Amino acid sequence: MRGRIKVEHKCDEKSLVVLKEDGVLTTYKCLVCGKEFSEIGSIVITADKDLLMCEIYVKWSKDSSVVSQISKLKKLIPDTKKIGNNILLEAAKKRKSLKVAEMFSDEAYELLEKGKMMGVLLQVI
Ligand SMILES: [Zn+2]
Numbered sequence: 558m559r560g561r562i563k564v565e566h567k568c569d570e571k572s573l574v575v576l577k578e579d580g581v582l583t584t585y586k587c588l589v590c591g592k593e594f595s596e597i598g599s600i601v602i603t604a605d606k607d608l609l610m611c612e613i614y615v616k617w618s619k620d621s622s623v624v625s626q627i628s629k630l631k632k633l634i635p636d637t638k639k640i641g642n643n644i645l646l647e648a649a650k651k652r653k654s655l656k657v658a659e660m661f662s663d664e665a666y667e668l669l670e671k672g673k674m675m676g677v678l679l680q681v682i
Pocket residue numbers: 566567568569572587588589590591592
């Protein structure tokens with residue numbers, strides 16, 4: 558149901574308002590383009606669990622050097638090159654966890670596993 562609306566309709570789902578509810582049939586109207594949709598049940602407005610946005614934090618281990626952990630982190634998440642060595646070094650020395658990425662939960666847990674294999678400690682929040 559969710560997919561069908563996306564194909565037919567290009568506006569944000571947030572612009573949909575419930576026009577009328579008739580038993581299991583719900584009619585929505587888009588405030589942006591004025592289109593109307595009818596859906597059975599409440600499937601359309603159910604949030605998709607797989608699409609939760611997560612924040613990824615790096616944690617620092619005592620078992621290997623700060624420099625090697627930073628270089629592994631940059632290999633694992635190339636975007637961390639933008640953070641700057643000073644900030645990374647400072648956080649690593651103080652063992653302060655640092656936010657390094659934002660992504661959907663399924664990607665996040667994949668990254669967590671990859672990190673484990675490489676010896677980079679990550680935390681998904
Ligand atoms: Zn619309």
